[in-house]
Amino acid sequence: MKRWRCLLLGLGAGLLLGYQVALAEAPRTVVIGSDVAEILAMLDALEGVVGRDDTSQYPERVAALPSVGYLRQLAAEGILSLAPERLIVGAAAGPREVLAQLEAVGVEVVRIEQGANLAALPAKIRAVASAIGRDDAGDALVSEIEAKFATLEAQRQTTQGPGPSAMFLLSHSGMTPMAAGRDTAGQAVIEAAGARNAFASFNGYKAVGAEALVNVAPEVVIATRSGLEGIGGEAQLWQLPGLAMTPAGHARNLVVCDDQALLGFGPRTPTTLMALHSALRSAVTDTTNEEGCWRVTS
Known part of the structure; x- marks a missing residue:
């Protein structure tokens, strides 16, 4: 019995250590764009996210983060004050010069090119999921989204x-x-x-x-x-x-x-x-x- 207790305690400690290491490895991330922020939240991938832009206000966990300003009028100083290692930015983020400045000082900038287009939403989800190494979760979310679009189309077809x-x-x-x-x-x-x-x-x-x-x-x-x-x-x-x-x-x-x-x-x-x-x-x-x-x- 004592041996099993020790094994279980050891296993629990190992899992806890692995979880802590995973959290420690999540890069400090600033997310720019409400669509990108919501996709990250739906993928359960907000670990390491330390900042957002003004448009990113959902869910509450995102809204509670410090804002670095409006997504089209970003300033390098405000972003760097959060000591980010990575930015994940939507298509409307800018100015481009600011993003280039951030890259020049060693901040990884992940650009999600799909913009405000309904047809591009599945590809946008997959792009975000790929950027954070969660392709399977991205595919699952895309399936949910496509099912909802199908329901919307069915609604439209049944109206007179x-x-x-x-x-x-x-x-x-x-x-x-x-x-x-x-x-x-x-x-x-x-x-x-x-x-x-x-x-x-x-x-x-x-x-x-x-x-x-x-x-x-x-x-x-x-x-x-x-x-x-x-x-x-x-x-x-x-x-x-x-x-x-x-x-x-x-x-x-x-x-x-x-x-x-x-x-x-x-x-x-x-x-x-x-x-x-x-x-x-x-x-x-x-x-x-x-x-x-x-x-x-x-």
């Missing part, structure tokens, strides 16, 4: 008639609200959710006047939670020139989505698109949802 004409409103505090046109993330999520972009006649994001709003007559407004807060809430939204004279304005038809869950093009995006599809097709009011998308009617 064309989707509603939607306006995706981009807004931040202090900026003029803009509508999403062609070749934007806003249009991508509208179409993925089975709706039609009311402003597909122009490229990019543009401020639109009252006459343009009345002419295109959107049936529903899609806004992000922070965007809605940026213009002062729902009451201020319907005060935008011309919006009250549209079908969306008459019905006060609004769908609100979590910013990064919808537009981050990370692991949460397929589920959020399913929620958006349901919200666009449902008359149910749900203002208690903390993630995804929910419809607000008043």
